[in-house]
Amino acid sequence: MIFNRLRFAIFLIAAYTLVTWANAQNKPQNKPQDKPQARCPAAQEMKAEQLHGQWAVRFTKPPAGLPARATMRLQRHAEFSESLAGSVSRDLGAAAGSPAIAGHAAQAQLAGDLDEGLLLLDESSDGVSITGTWNGEMVAGSCGKVYQGSWKDTSRSAPPDAPDVPFTLTRLP
Template sequence: MTLNRLRIATFLIAACALNPGARAQNDAKTGCPAAQDMKAEQLFGLWTASFTNPPDGLPATATMLLERHAEFSESLAGMISRDLGAAAGSAKIAGHAAKAALAGDLEDGMLLLDESSNGTSITGTWNGEMVAGSCGKAFQGSWKDTSSSAPDNAPDVPFTLRKLP
């Protein structure tokens, strides 16, 4: 009878492992939560943003603060700070401010943020994925300039976000 129970238990374990809908709670190699299991609150804190080929006038790095959204507790809010230097106030970055508000969500491992330099219109969008093995401390994706100063065919700008200690 014990051998029979062992066979049944082995069969059930194997059947669960083959279920494509089953997800491990942690990445077996790193011990990190799976990207789909990350919650917005795990992203709260300071981040550094690095851009590859940012538009003229915008710096290659910025600092981002992510916090709990005041109205939607499962969502993100925050601020991005950029050193605009000599470009501040120029026509080519007219739609961007040194500090811009952020709001968005973390959905199935995708970081989706809207940026607003004026508090009214969306001046940039962020779409990124958690870097495998980063335990939610790095995201890569693309930022899109949607400001009034952006050309109609504004390119997607690759970015990397890294959480600061």
């Protein structure tokens, strides 16, 4: 008789444990999330390789001869693996009917770095001299998909007071 009571008590303890465990599994705070959200990196955490790919460029109030839109391609620099290289392509004939900016080509080479969250690129239309500079920062919350900054005409034909031209880079799919 004592043996049957002991066996019944162990059975009740096991059943209670099983029910408690099953109940804990059904609580929302104990369930794994369907899709864990990836943390958006801070600008300072971004690496140059995360910028490799195609980008749409939009200029705000471009000067005469510079179209409002362009396409940029960024890739790994051939000599400096943690740097950027690439090109920017512009339809200079689409610049509101004005003549193209002297000293600039429809396709220019780019080289630069992503340094402490700052995007710094030099542009060269002739492959020798720097004809433009790009300085930008990642837009907060964009997870590295949008950068804003200013482009500066540094070609020989640029006026001494050439304005900084605001731009927005948006990653293309």
